[in-house]
Amino acid sequence: MLLDKEIGVYIAGILYPDVDLQAIQISNFGDILFKVKPISWVPKSIKDCASMHNLKIVFSGYAKNIAGWKEEVYYPEKERIEKFREFIENKIIIFKPFIERRGEKYYFNLSKETTPVLVDKPKGGGYSYIPIPILDEFSSIEFEKRLLNNQAISLKNVIDLEEVEDIFNVLYNNGYLYGEFQENDKKISSCIFKCSGDIKKIILSKVEDINNYSIVIGKRLIFIEESFLDNAIIDKLLGNGLSLINATSMEKANGAKEEHSATNSYTRVIVNNTLNIEYSDNNVIDELQFIEWFKYVSEKERMLYDLKTLINFHVSVKTGSLVILNGISGTGKSRLVNIYKSALGIDEDKQFKIVSVKPNWNDDSDIIGFLDIANNIYRPSETGIVDLLKDAQKNPNKIYIICFDEMNLARVEYYFSQFLSRLEMSGAERSIILYNEEKEKTLYNRSDYPPRIDIGKNVFFIGTINIDETTQSFSDKVLDRANLINTGVLSFKDWKHNFSNEKMPDRPINKEITMDTFESWVNSDNRPILSDRELDFFDKLNYLLDKNINKCIGYRVITQIDKYIKNIPIFPNDEKFKSIGFNRSYAFDLQIVQRVLPKIRGPLEELKDIIGHSKENGELFKLLNEFEDLSGFELTRKILHNKAKELDIHGYTS
Known part of the structure; x- marks a missing residue:
């Protein structure tokens, strides 16, 4: 039996009609408490508990946890109850339950981890629904x-x-x-x-x-009246x-x-x-159509990006991890994020946020806000991140993007700490804490700012960085959780000629890309796709890293590389796409550059054996030669040559 833990089943319910049960009342803490009668399947553990302890199956919940309800704590109790009754009476409540044990007693409650929502009762009526x-x-x-x-x-x-x-x-x-x-x-x-x-x-x-x-619940369930x-x-x-x-x-x-x-x-x-x-598919937007549109939008914005860069960026976003764009100032890092937003067709004001990082940020209160104990109020940060996350929680089929501009002006590990640890989690664990739950009942604006906010899969985090004397370096904690993409500058002549070559794609996109559509492009199969040969490469790479610089690639990095490889777009019938060479061997090379090489940094004394000199005599070059059947590793070799050159000249590489 699950106790004090959310049960993974949605239930449809209504306000309990039995007046003797006092379906709505004020709790000892001054909050509105209400009772719910289930009108759909009840989880087995709830039934078992009710049978074992001779309990009636009635669920209790707090009004403050219902999406859309705004509490007026200063109104008289009777008026508060009537207002809430008007709010909920002709609605169906969709929630996940949990069983709470207090001493020897058991209670059935609405879970707070998944926000309960209200929907209009279907016009056809009925009091029994099947999920x-x-x-x-x-x-x-x-x-x-x-x-x-x-x-x-x-x-x-x-x-x-x-x-x-x-x-x-x-x-x-x-x-x-x-x-x-x-x-x-x-x-x-x-x-x-x-x-x-x-x-x-x-x-x-x-x-x-x-x-x-029928009642449609996001992209998870449809409740249909039983008869x-x-x-x-x-x-x-x-x-x-x-x-x-x-x-x-x-x-x-x-x-x-x-x-x-x-x-x-x-x-x-x-x-x-x-x-x-x-x-x-004539109606659903396929991934090739989006990539072509993404390229067109970039050209329309008078920016020239290599198509491989655009695909790499898109695939990195698909993996769900933090994406960081690195490059010298003026190469169009922030513009690329804006162009991606435009290609997706999302609302710039409501679904997109560019946050300019400040050098004095040193904890997460700088980006999400803080609890003002003196005035019993939660004060959200001026970044607007919390409000955007709340909006994303209410609209799971819309895509949201948060971009941290010049992300490394402050220490990412400090101000972004909660997000770093939570982004790779799933379900209720993928959430941030605004303040201690024990303080919730004392806050005047608790209905607007609950103690915990979910980070939906529909929210993507992107950062842009410059590497110079004004910025901070990244720790391995950040690098392990990010695809670090290096942007560059293409030929200025190509940039000029590109203006006259701008051509509308055969299949233009004139509507917003929904999260359902985006997820249809994502391969979410958890089974590893990396071959034994590829894993042999990483085992030997780990041996060299551990031997020389006391570092290694963990399961987190391997899992993210595997997810990237399985999400490479494959369009076997499109000759133009095949000709650019964004295939598995190229993607494997990219992931070494974006996931592994940023961790290899330090003084000559430490790196002389693993990198060597610019003549490819280091151990890493030998490893690449041994596994040339996997990839030509052109990108990896180029980065290693640059690092070897830095070691020769400066005695240090970053």
């Missing part, structure tokens, strides 16, 4: 391949299957409902779902009255749905068949009993 997982992290191709080939489907980002007693009747993917799944379609772990048998699909938007009987699901959706699915198995059987006989839908068009081809799908 349907949204699995858009899989492309339509991959999802149908998994269904047809009886492969496992992970629900770990959606729901904890250990807490679900019943099997899901249907699943949602990219505009379609798939089902009906049967009892033999089983859970094979806490987060893996596997199915077999004949699966059909229908277009959800074409189900009559669907909007009157409507049984009588309208599943009947339609079984009667008129397109059978994946029958479609595939026809294709085996006919060779190939083209099938069109409201959202996608694709051709299925069976070759040697293997399903292959040639896919084209």
